[in-house]
Amino acid sequence: MDTTSPRSSGSPSLYDPAVALDFFQFAGKPQTIAKGTTIFSENRKSMPLLLMPNRIYLLLQGEVGVVVKGEPIATIRAGEIFGEMASMGQMPRSASAVAKRGCRVIGLDDAQFRAALGRTPGFALMLMSIMIGACATPSPASAHPLKRTPGGGKPPRSIRSCSPISRRCSDPRRASATRPEGSS
Amino acid sequence: MREGQLGVALFVLLEGRVAIRIGDSVVEKVGPGGLFGEMSLVERTPRLATAVAETDCALLAMSRHMFLHLVKRSPKFGAALLKAVGERAAFMASRRAERSSAEAQPAPGDLRSAAASA
Numbered sequence: 578m579d580t581t582s583p584r585s586s587g588s589p590s591l592y593d594p595a596v597a598l599d600f601f602q603f604a605g606k607p608q609t610i611a612k613g614t615t616i617f618s619e620n621r622k623s624m625p626l627l628l629m630p631n632r633i634y635l636l637l638q639g640e641v642g643v644v645v646k647g648e649p650i651a652t653i654r655a656g657e658i659f660g661e662m663a664s665m666g667q668m669p670r671s672a673s674a675v676a677k678r679g680c681r682v683i684g685l686d687d688a689q690f691r692a693a694l695g696r697t698p699g700f701a702l703m704l705m706s707i708m709i710g711a712c713a714t715p716s717p718a719s720a721h722p723l724k725r726t727p728g729g730g731k732p733p734r735s736i737r738s739c740s741p742i743s744r745r746c747s748d749p750r751r752a753s754a755t756r757p758e759g760s761s
Numbered sequence: 762m763r764e765g766q767l768g769v770a771l772f773v774l775l776e777g778r779v780a781i782r783i784g785d786s787v788v789e790k791v792g793p794g795g796l797f798g799e800m801s802l803v804e805r806t807p808r809l810a811t812a813v814a815e816t817d818c819a820l821l822a823m824s825r826h827m828f829l830h831l832v833k834r835s836p837k838f839g840a841a842l843l844k845a846v847g848e849r850a851a852f853m854a855s856r857r858a859e860r861s862s863a864e865a866q867p868a869p870g871d872l873r874s875a876a877a878s879a
Contacts, residue, residue: 591804662854665847671855694836701832701839705803708850712800712809 591706594656600700601635601683604693608682610639616674616682617660619645632684633664639680644673652677661704664690764811768801770822777818782811788852790815799842800849802828809853 610616616634634641641653650672653659663670664687685693694701762768764783772779773796781789781797788810791797801808802825823831832839 662847662851665843666849666851667844668848668851671851691836691840694839698836698839699833701836701843702803702829704843705799705846708846709800709803709806712850712853 592703596697596700597635597656597658597703598637600693600697601685603696604689605683605685607637608684610676610680610682612676612678612680614676614680616641616676616684617663617670619671619673620669630686631664631667631670632660632686633658633690634660634674634682634684637681637683639682640677641680641682642675642677644675645671658704658707660684662708665704665708762798762808762812764808766801766808767805768798768808768825770824771796771798771802771828772812773821773823775819775821777814777816779818780813780815782813783809783856788856789849796842796845799828799846 617632635658636653636655638655640655641659642649643651643653643659653674659674660670662668762772774791774793776793779791779795779797780787781791789797791812797810797812798808800806800810805825832842
């Protein structure tokens with residue numbers, strides 16, 4: 578018997594917060610981060626690819642602010658992944674992440690990530706869906722609680738637009754569900 | 762494949778060269794060994810870009826079913842895809858950001874994924 582209830586919205590959701598937690602816990606250790614700490618910094622300069630050990634993070638507890646050029650553009654909540662684009666694409670960070678309060682996170686570097694992926698290869702699909710969901714959001718994305726306005730306003734930076742799991746899809750109905758399932 | 766269509770397959774390029782276009786701008790060139798079409802396959806979303814064969818090409822088309830199967834079976838395949846998707850997603854995000862300020866350079870070379878390394 579399958580006791581897990583499917584998400585109510587139309588498109589099938591690939592993301593499962595429990596799987597994410599399991600994935601991160603397998604390869605990494607929870608870390609406590611004090612309020613005000615910068616977890617990573619925006620770096621618009623190109624760097625040699627091999628010198629960018631960009632970690633991917635799962636926020637277990639607390640809140641993380643996403644900041645671009647000193648301006649806050651989004652908040653990551655417990656149960657959400659952040660930093661995945663720079664990590665996966667091995668690109669410079671396009672935003673900074675700052676703990677808005679005391680946080681617990683698990684960060685995985687490339688080797689840890691690969692180890693976890695070796696155990697749970699299907700997690701790649703969830704991550705891809707998060708990243709692609711950000712791209713696939715059509716232009717009139719005003720449904721987003723954040724300022725996702727392709728024509729003006731704040732530039733939707735990669736980390737901001739991709740990280741919140743509960744908003745990963747282009748389904749506007751889901752945009753209001755700011756509390757991910759894993760947050761309680 | 763064309764922007765806006767529903768994706769049914771991804772393509773591995775065996776021979777030739779394919780230009781990936783969004784609107785009027787070429788955002789990426791894919792060479793032998795590269796793949797494209799994966800972005801709309803994960804959650805069955807519309808194509809984000811148009812792919813045009815610049816030369817005669819030999820392609821391997823992979824169904825969504827096979828794609829999902831491979832990702833679940835092969836961490837290496839998943840990792841390679843994640844890298845490509847990460848680069849492309851980051852590029853899309855920065856492109857959107859740039860467009861919002863001005864019509865900046867449309868296709869920086871930093872998007873050359875594993876594909877373009879031929």
